[in-house]
Amino acid sequence: MRLRGRLATTTAGLVVSLAMAAGLSGCMTVHGEEAVVPAATQDEAEAALEHYVDVNNEAKRDYDAEQNDEIEAGPLGAIDEAGLTARAAEQPNGDPDFEPLELTDTQFHIPQQAGWPKFFVADTKPRGYQNRWLMVFTRNSIDEDWRVSYLATLPAERVPEFAQDDDGYLEDIPLGGRAGSDLAVAPDEVGAAYADYLQGGEGRFSEGRFTTEVLDEREEANSSPAYQVQFQDAPAEEEDYAPVAMRTGDGGALVFFTMHHDERQTLAPGQHFNLNAQVEALLEGTPTQSLTLHRLAVETATVAEGDGPVDILSEVAGLITAEGE
Incomplete structure (x- = not known):
């Protein structure tokens, strides 16, 4: 019932x-x-x-x-x-x-x-x-x-x-054309700008949980001799994942957009993966040397008018698939 x-x-x-x-x-x-x-x-x-x-x-x-x-x-x-x-x-x-x-x-x-x-x-x-x-x-x-x-x-x-x-x-702010051209970053370009930031640490993004702290966590992830981690970030280009944007009272915008965050873990000789049940349920292949985690993330950001900052306010992320080699 x-x-x-x-x-x-x-x-x-x-x-x-x-x-x-x-x-x-x-x-x-x-x-x-x-x-x-x-x-x-x-x-x-x-x-x-x-x-x-x-x-x-x-x-x-x-x-x-x-x-x-x-x-x-x-x-x-x-x-x-x-x-x-x-x-x-x-x-x-x-x-x-x-x-x-x-x-x-x-x-x-x-x-x-x-x-x-x-x-x-x-x-x-x-x-x-x-x-x-x-x-x-x-x-x-x-x-x-x-x-x-x-x-x-x-x-x-x-x-x-x-x-x-x-x-x-x-x-609302329609995507494309001149809509949002007065913003620090156009709504349909925020994802690409965020990917560039995560890969290089440069851009208009404010310090915080989803920016500087992520970069620190990634650096720490590669501090162990037991494994090496490679990160790859890209804005989602699928039609069903198109951004949604709306104007805020201060003249800026609130933008919802989608990111692909991939993480490839490669083990040192003699090491073994310890997988949890949820990763195993989404896993293809056997991870003897490397494990690639494909995550999808719903990101929400405020984008300032003019030359101001982009502030990532929220992230809802989850593992979509995993591949073992």
Whole structure:
């Protein structure tokens, strides 16, 4: 029987009223391919989030990757699919200690957009968690269900203020063209800039957990004579992993983007790998000399206007596959 998660919502300052939606109906196409229209109504956004909670509480409890595909897509879907598959191999009867997800104090940030894909953001607080969640719901056509592609976990004080257009809707930043040209880094180039930073240590990125600390950890990883570690980073180029960007109140942007982080471990003679169950579940080949870990990461960053910094706020990462040689 379906577990029904509880969902409490509050209206945001950019509520999509039914009256406004009706007022726009005379100038919109049926499927929204051409007209600039709200990506969703308030009711649709609330229903999508409630559906997410319901299915999430079944899929995560049972470690059911196929069911999780109903509510997640893009990079977050790929991360959780691999994670659930690995956990199911270790615990085929599901999670005996599972606690249902409950969301409170939810605000929706909905842009006006033309064409597809479309998105909206749910800013919410999971009960029992300290951080807030920013959940990016996306869909590629009117026939698709809303699914979550990006997730950021942030302390409340680090959630940026979102800019609104003249009608009170979230101001999104379309990719390509001149959109975002006033920013320190264009939204669709943040991933490449971050990869360059991780490989060379140079760029516009602020010091912090996902920048300078990562470089320090990688240097320390190669301090042991027992093995050598090589790191490779690249922005995801898959269409389903396209960045999502929106304007913040200070004139900058909040950008969700996807990275591939690969790690190749090569052992010194006489050494052996000690693998955990989740790595073994995703492993191809036998790691006698080397092990390559392929990780996917959902990154969230603020990008300043002009010549300011890029600040990585959140990372949600997971092992996707592993290869042994």
